[in-house]
Amino acid sequence: MLSLNSFHTFGLSANAKNLVRLTDVDQLIPAEPFYILGEGSNTIFLEDYEGCILQVCLKGVEITEHNDHYMVRVAAGENWHQLVIHLLQEKIFGLENLALIPGTVGAAPIQNIGAYGRELADFCHSVETLHLQNGEKTAIAAVDCQFGYRDSIFKQSEALALLITHVNLRFDKEWKPHNQYGELQALGEAPSPLEIYNKVVEVRQSKLPDPAKVGNAGSFFKNPVVEGDLFRLLKAKWAEIPGYSQEGGRVKIPAAWLIDTLGFKGKTVGGIACHAKQPLVLINQNHGTGQELLTLARDIRDSVYREFGIVLENEVRLMGKLGLITL
Ligand code: FAD
Numbered sequence: 347m348l349s350l351n352s353f354h355t356f357g358l359s360a361n362a363k364n365l366v367r368l369t370d371v372d373q374l375i376p377a378e379p380f381y382i383l384g385e386g387s388n389t390i391f392l393e394d395y396e397g398c399i400l401q402v403c404l405k406g407v408e409i410t411e412h413n414d415h416y417m418v419r420v421a422a423g424e425n426w427h428q429l430v431i432h433l434l435q436e437k438i439f440g441l442e443n444l445a446l447i448p449g450t451v452g453a454a455p456i457q458n459i460g461a462y463g464r465e466l467a468d469f470c471h472s473v474e475t476l477h478l479q480n481g482e483k484t485a486i487a488a489v490d491c492q493f494g495y496r497d498s499i500f501k502q503s504e505a506l507a508l509l510i511t512h513v514n515l516r517f518d519k520e521w522k523p524h525n526q527y528g529e530l531q532a533l534g535e536a537p538s539p540l541e542i543y544n545k546v547v548e549v550r551q552s553k554l555p556d557p558a559k560v561g562n563a564g565s566f567f568k569n570p571v572v573e574g575d576l577f578r579l580l581k582a583k584w585a586e587i588p589g590y591s592q593e594g595g596r597v598k599i600p601a602a603w604l605i606d607t608l609g610f611k612g613k614t615v616g617g618i619a620c621h622a623k624q625p626l627v628l629i630n631q632n633h634g635t636g637q638e639l640l641t642l643a644r645d646i647r648d649s650v651y652r653e654f655g656i657v658l659e660n661e662v663r664l665m666g667k668l669g670l671i672t673l
């Protein structure tokens with residue numbers, strides 16, 4: 347058995363039967379149940395896992411310049427934030443809004459990482475995959491990845507055997523700022539990429555706990571998207587409820603507001619707590635256990651459902667002894 351404590355940013359105590367570091371796409375993979383892991387910043391190992399962890403350690407960044415754009419092919423094991431910095435230094439702009447998101451490049455398409463008004467899908471050209479059962483290598487065009495809010499084809503059960511080996515990104519040379527989201531508006535009309543980068547880093551550091559200091563996996567739940575009718579009903583009762591219009595008359599509601607309104611900020615179950623600054627983030631503040639985390643998360647989910655009639659879904663990947671589980 348091998349300790350997984352340092353392989354997931356939430357830091358719960360858990361073991362795996364086996365761990366293989368994948369450093370070459372043609373490497374032999376053991377024939378046993380597996381879980382593909384990057385840096386574990388969106389995975390929580392709730393208990394011992396009875397399978398093999400395949401840790402993706404493929405490295406390399408290739409940049410090709412074209413007339414009006416750049417193509418960047420990045421190996422899955424590269425760190426996302428280091429890529430953001432590297433491209434800024436190379437004067438290839440676009441990823442500045444997505445600074446400081448933990449984890450690997452290979453995990454970025456899985457939930458179509460997003461922050462501050464931008465998401466991976468805005469830059470993704472294609473995703474190269476290796477099928478771990480039949481060895482087939484395929485490049486999937488971005489249009490076929492079904493990117494949505496914290497969603498993609500890679501989350502579907504048929505795709506769980508697909509290991510992402512490389513992500514191909516495309517950046518137009520003509521760059522314009524995207525600073526409409528919340529705190530970025532303060533940057534005014536024409537901020538530079540570096541100003542956006544610095545602001546995103548500053549805002550994130552002020553709100554989100556640093557996983558190097560306190561165990562966490564970012565937002566625990568997704569922000570729910572509800573029908574317009576339900577939103578209007580809620581608005582009649584809770585005048586201050588925030589909502590952002592989506593396609594088809596639907597409305598995205600910040601889960602942080604729902605959880606905050608129910609008074610969960612700072613609430614603890616054993617060593618697990620609801621973060622006092624950002625209640626959508628659950629933290630492992632004092633050697634918590636998987637069971638304590640599930641108790642608090644289910645209490646939040648059930649309370650939100652009772653009060654608002656909204657079903658919160660976990661955003662993080664929860665691993666049980668046989669594989670992924672839902673809350
Ligand atoms: P892991 O947790 O290792 O894996 C996540 C999922 O991807 C798993 O299902 C795993 O099986 C799969 N996977 C990983 N690599 C591969 C691969 N090569 N091929 C196939 N499947 C693979 N996310 C956002 O979208 N926006 C944010 O603003 C954001 N902020 C965060 C802030 C903090 C403090 C933390 C801790 C997390 C945050 N996250 C955010 C979540 C996290 O950063 C992303 O989900 C990230 O993409 C996870 O990368 P990882 O390598 O750590 O993934």
Ligand code: EPU
Pocket residue numbers: 460461462463528553563564565566567568569588600601602603604606623624625626661
């Ligand atoms: N809010 C409260 N109380 C609080 C905090 C927030 O009511 O204590 C409400 C406010 O109305 C605020 C709103 O929640 O305007 C949104 O808060 P915030 O801007 O912090 O963003 P979020 O919706 O909680 C999402 C992502 C983050 C991403 C940020 C910035 C999800 C699940 N989370 O958080 O992603 O960094 O927006 O774009 O979509 C992650 O996925 O792990 C993650 C951290």
